[in-house]
Amino acid sequence: MELLIFYPLALIVVVLAFLVVFNKSPIGSAVSLIGMMLGLAGVFVLLQAHFLAILQVIVYAGAIMVLFMFVIMLLNLKGDDKVWKVRERNVWLSSFTGVLMLGVLYKFIDITGGAEFNSPASVPENFGTAERVGTSLFTDFVLPFEVASILLLAAMVGAVVLAKSKVD
Amino acid sequence: MVPLSHYLILSATLFSIGVLGVLIRRNAIVVFMCVEIMLNAVNISLIAFDRYLNQHDGQIFSFMVMCVAAAEVSVGLAIVISLFRNKATVNLDELNLMKW
Numbered sequence: 001m002e003l004l005i006f007y008p009l010a011l012i013v014v015v016l017a018f019l020v021v022f023n024k025s026p027i028g029s030a031v032s033l034i035g036m037m038l039g040l041a042g043v044f045v046l047l048q049a050h051f052l053a054i055l056q057v058i059v060y061a062g063a064i065m066v067l068f069m070f071v072i073m074l075l076n077l078k079g080d081d082k083v084w085k086v087r088e089r090n091v092w093l094s095s096f097t098g099v100l101m102l103g104v105l106y107k108f109i110d111i112t113g114g115a116e117f118n119s120p121a122s123v124p125e126n127f128g129t130a131e132r133v134g135t136s137l138f139t140d141f142v143l144p145f146e147v148a149s150i151l152l153l154a155a156m157v158g159a160v161v162l163a164k165s166k167v168d
Numbered sequence: 169m170v171p172l173s174h175y176l177i178l179s180a181t182l183f184s185i186g187v188l189g190v191l192i193r194r195n196a197i198v199v200f201m202c203v204e205i206m207l208n209a210v211n212i213s214l215i216a217f218d219r220y221l222n223q224h225d226g227q228i229f230s231f232m233v234m235c236v237a238a239a240e241v242s243v244g245l246a247i248v249i250s251l252f253r254n255k256a257t258v259n260l261d262e263l264n265l266m267k268w
Contacts, residue, residue, distance in 0.1 A: 002169055002170050003170055006170045006174065010174075010178045012187070013178070014178070014181055014182065017182055017186070017205055018185060019203065020185075020189065020198070020201055020205060021185060021188060021189035021192070021193065021198075021202060026195060026197050026198055029198050029201055030201065033201050033204065033205070036205070036208070037208065040208055040211070040212065043175075043178070043212060044212075044215055046170070046221040047175070047215050047216055047218075048219055049215045049218070049219070049227055050181050051227070052211075052215060052227055052231070052268065055234060056211075056234075059205060059234050059238060060204070060208070060234070060237075063238065064200060064237065064238060064241050066203070067241055067242065068197065068200070068201065068241070068245070069245040071197065071245045071248060071249065072197055074195075074249070075248075075249070075258065076193050087198065090191070090192070090235045091192050094188060094191035094192045095188065095192075096189065097188075098184045098185070098187055098188035098191070099184075099189060101182040101183070101187050102181065105183065105184065106181030107181060108176075108180075109173050109176040109177055109180060112176070117171065117172035117173070117220050118169075118172070119169045119171075120169060120172075120220045121219075121220060121221060121222040122222070123219070123222050127219075127222070128170045128218075128219075128227065132224060133210060133224060133227050133228070133231070136169065136224045136225075136228060137228055137231070140228075141228045144228070144232060148232060148235040148236075151235060151236065151239050152235060152238065152239055154239070155238070155239030155240075155242050155243050157175065158242075158243045158246070159242040159243050159245075159246040160246075162243065162246035162247050162249075162250050163245055163246040163250060165250075
């Protein structure tokens with residue numbers, strides 16, 4: 001039953017990821033990427049990571065992609081044909097690199113994903129809920145959590161400074 | 169039930185698509201999007217291992233990945249904007265300011 005949900009979802013995600021790479025216009029790429037993020041939120045729900053699925057929709061498909069759209073529309077580069085093209089000279093070399101990468105990763109999966117992981121472990125009722133993730137976030141991982149807030153503050157200051165001043 | 173290897177294969181495929189995009193596109197914004205695909209691919213692996221080993225550390229880790237991705241995108245797009253102000257292009261082949 002879960003396979004019937006997983007396969008179409010995975011197919012949609014992979015096709016949309018290819019559309020991100022091969023789309024002519026950057027707005028088309030951004031819209032495909034939003035679709036891919038939503039599909040991945042579905043995959044997370046299949047894995048019972050409900051809190052992360054909601055975060056995926058809010059943070060990625062919401063905030064980050066709006067930022068992308070905003071910058072694409074701000075720069076307004078449409079009609080500039082040669083900017084959007086792929087690099088013809090090394091497209092074959094890049095494809096070869098991608099295939100090699102895929103081969104290496106498949107080998108890793110062959111080693112790590114053995115038969116002992118064929119069915120998931122039995123998990124408690126509240127697995128992946130905001131309660132459970134929040135509890136471990138505020139007890140075991142409270143220091144990384146605070147460091148993340150400093151990182152976001154630094155990124156905010158950096159973005160304002162970079163976008164405000166001119167580079168010489 | 170879906171075996172763990174299916175999720176890992178999906179993750180590996182998405183990561184390779186992201187690598188392909190970074191290598192063949194020369195629009196800086198699209199390259200950023202491909203980096204986002206790669207980060208998301210890693211998140212699938214983390215969460216899938218979490219589910220199959222009944223742990224929570226991977227979910228915290230992917231939460232941190234999302235934080236870093238948000239920071240990276242905001243700073244990166246600010247850099248793209250300030251580059252565009254100076255050279256009026258986002259073509260990565262024409263941006264060789266740091267080359268020596």
